[in-house]
Amino acid sequence: MSELISSLNTQQKAAVLHTEGPLAVIAGAGSGKTRMLTHKIAYLINEIKASPSKILAVTFTNKAANEMKERVIELIGKNGEDAQISTYHSFALRILREEIKVLGYPSNFNILDDIDQKMILKPIYKTLNLSSKTMSPRIVLENISKFKMNGTSPEEALEQAKSDTDKALAKMYK
Structure with missing residues (x-):
């Protein structure tokens, strides 16, 4: 054996x-x-x-x-x-x-971790005059993920937005 x-x-x-x-x-x-x-x-x-x-x-x-x-x-x-x-x-x-x-995509892509994603959101918050305290990065990232999983483009997300929050999320996605 x-x-x-x-x-x-x-x-x-x-x-x-x-x-x-x-x-x-x-x-x-x-x-x-x-x-x-x-x-x-x-x-x-x-x-x-x-x-x-x-x-x-x-x-x-x-x-x-x-x-x-x-x-x-x-x-x-x-x-x-x-x-x-x-x-x-x-x-x-x-x-x-x-x-x-x-x-058909290049092989030099990066995968962003949570910290990278939140860093990318910082200037977007400023541009849209939003606060991460009123709309948490976690909520924003979850919604962006949902949009992507459903095949919803940023433009479609904005068209479908019903509330101010939905509009802000769609703009952050864009």
Whole structure:
């Protein structure tokens, strides 16, 4: 039996050894899911001879992604460095950067975080003679997001505005 799986419990071993078709692993916090996943990645690379660059593992936080990557490298060394272990957001960003030209957009775009978005709003508040105290940046950004998700242009938002607040939000969107 491989050293990679000898230290795992029965359920973890079964999950690591399952290499054909999908597999759902449902378990509570602290039950060893990350341990199983990192051992599975290492097993696929070292025992099954899967190309590390063909393995993708995604998680929600940078901390978890870094921990998984470190664990895989601890288990199998440099072979684990090319496995794609990242957050959902960083994986999606990588795909966008690699493929965005197909959509006709430049690849040198930026993704704005909350702080960047609020900084962009500051001069707009001034231009429209509004205050962030009476119309919070959170509300403005939520409404802009809704407009975009509904495919509403700034002009349409202004046309559809019924109240002064709606008009101000539409102007901030513009």
